[in-house]
Amino acid sequence: MTRPRILCISFSDISADARVLRQLAVLAEFGPVTTLSYGPKPDHAADHVEIDSSLASLPQTVPGVLNLALRRFRAVELAAPAVKAAREALGARTFDIVVANEARALPLAFRVAGSPRIWCDLHEWAPAERTHVLSWRLLVAPFMDWVCAEYLSRADVATTVNESIAQLYLADYGVPTRIVRNSIAYRDDLVPSAMAPGLIRLVHSGGAVPGRNIEAIVDAVELLGDGYTLDLFLVPSRQADGYWRQLVERIARSPRTTLHPAVTPAELPGALNAYDLGVYLLPPQTPNHRFMLPNKFFDFVQARLGIVFGTAVETDRLIKEHGLGVVTAGYSASDLADAIRVLSRDDVAGFKAATDRAAQELSSTSDIQVERELLSGLVGA
Known part of the structure; x- marks a missing residue:
């Protein structure tokens, strides 16, 4: 049987995009993968088309x-x-399966030659990706809503990161989505590190993006003091x-x-x-x-860290269910400092x-199985 193209x-730059890197490893099990993205050719890609960043x-x-x-969408x-x-770089190249990461890739995916089967991986709730930015809310959000309404129901399969966001896609577009969390591989080589005498060491990882409130974390450690x-x-x-x-x-101050x-994403749990x-x-x-369940949550779990998050539906549930840490009362530096200050070293x-x-249960094992099942269906079709 010929393996699908x-x-x-x-x-995105896939080499720094942990979710897509994990996805690529599974795709490569089924056939040769051509990646189309910013940045250099990532691991597991047989061929690569680089877009000027x-x-x-x-x-x-x-x-x-x-x-x-x-x-005029x-x-x-x-x-x-x-x-x-x-589109110009792809030309008339044909493929059997196309994976569109995020809704913005859907119009292009449906123009790829070869009548491919299409899997849309919706990393988050597309119509509200950056609605905290006024220009995005006024101009781009209606366009993303149109893209979802126009194309999602025509995709062969869709996935998203958690049940809360899956329910939004079902309610607004009538499209059922499978759940593929941002979980990472189980790290059986890691155990909780010993605590340093007289010190509690906080850590944060991720993109330095406006709106991520990293400044409040920096201010909180100063409020906590020695x-x-x-x-x-x-x-x-x-x-x-x-x-x-x-x-x-x-940070320097x-x-x-x-x-x-x-x-790299693969090195991160060990570094943390x-x-x-x-x-x-x-x-x-x-x-x-409000419905986040980000990469860093799963990075922290595999790194065997206690977790302190601002309140959000999905992370609150997992933190409480497994006793992983605490949820802050609000989102200010003082809220974070207050939540941490009351914790003993034994806590x-x-x-x-x-x-x-909880590390094994919260690893990517079950999510990879979902991806393999849906790809088997696409190959069979």
């Missing part, structure tokens, strides 16, 4: 913005600079150089905070394992924030032991 589209994946040109404002669905470049440190493993945003410079300056170079509490404090500015050690017990 698979195209994986992601308007300076090209926007949304129609941000003057004509594009005008068409968005006038709701058909005129802009393939007009974004990155989409135009990708006996606490904060280490940051941050990936600079591709489109926020000014914010990155301001953040680095703020905090004697208890250390900034480390970013590490030396610490005690993984912290994240994201204000619920969008539905995606922190207990949380680390709880993540160790």
Whole structure:
């Protein structure tokens, strides 16, 4: 039997995109994979089409913005600079299966030659991806809603990150989605690290993106004072150089905070394992924030850290169900400091032991099985 030719589209740098990297490993089990993305050729790709990282994946040109404002969505669905470049680079190449990572890749996926089967992996709730930004809310959100209404029901299969967001897709578009969490592989080589005498070590990892409230975490460790440190493993945003410079300056003014170079997704749990509490404090500015279940939650679990998160539906449930840590009362630096200050060293050690017990259940084993099942169905079809 001839193995299917698979195209994986992601308007991200896949080498730094943990979810898509895990997806690629499964895709490669079924056939040769061509990746279409920003950045270099990632692991598990047989071939790669690189998009210039300076090209926007949304129609941000003057004509594009005008068409968005006038709701001429058909005129802009393939007009974004990155989409135009990708379509030209693909030319008449044919594929049997196309994976569209996020809704914005759907219009392109349906133009790929070869009448492919299409899997849309919806990383979050597409119509509200950045609705905390006024221009996005007014111009892009209606376009993303149109893309979902136009294309989602025509995809052969769709997945998303958790049950809360799956219910939104079902309610608004009538599209059932399978759940593939942002979980990572079980790390049987890691155990909770010993706590340092007289010190509780906080750590945060992820993208240095405006709105992620990293500043509040830095301020919180200063409020906590002696006996606490904060280490940051941050990936600079591709489109926020000014914010990155301001953040680095703020970190430099905090004697208890250390900034480390970013590490690869595969290396991250090992790098985080030396610490005690993984912290994240994201204000619920969008539905995606309220229903988040991010990569870093699963990174912290496999690193065997206690977890301190700002309240959100899905993470609250797992933290309480498994006794992994605490949820803050709010999203300010003082809220985070208050939640941590009352924890004893025995409390922190207990949380680390709880993540160790839950690590296998919260690993990617069941999520990979979902991906294999749906790909087997696409290959069979």
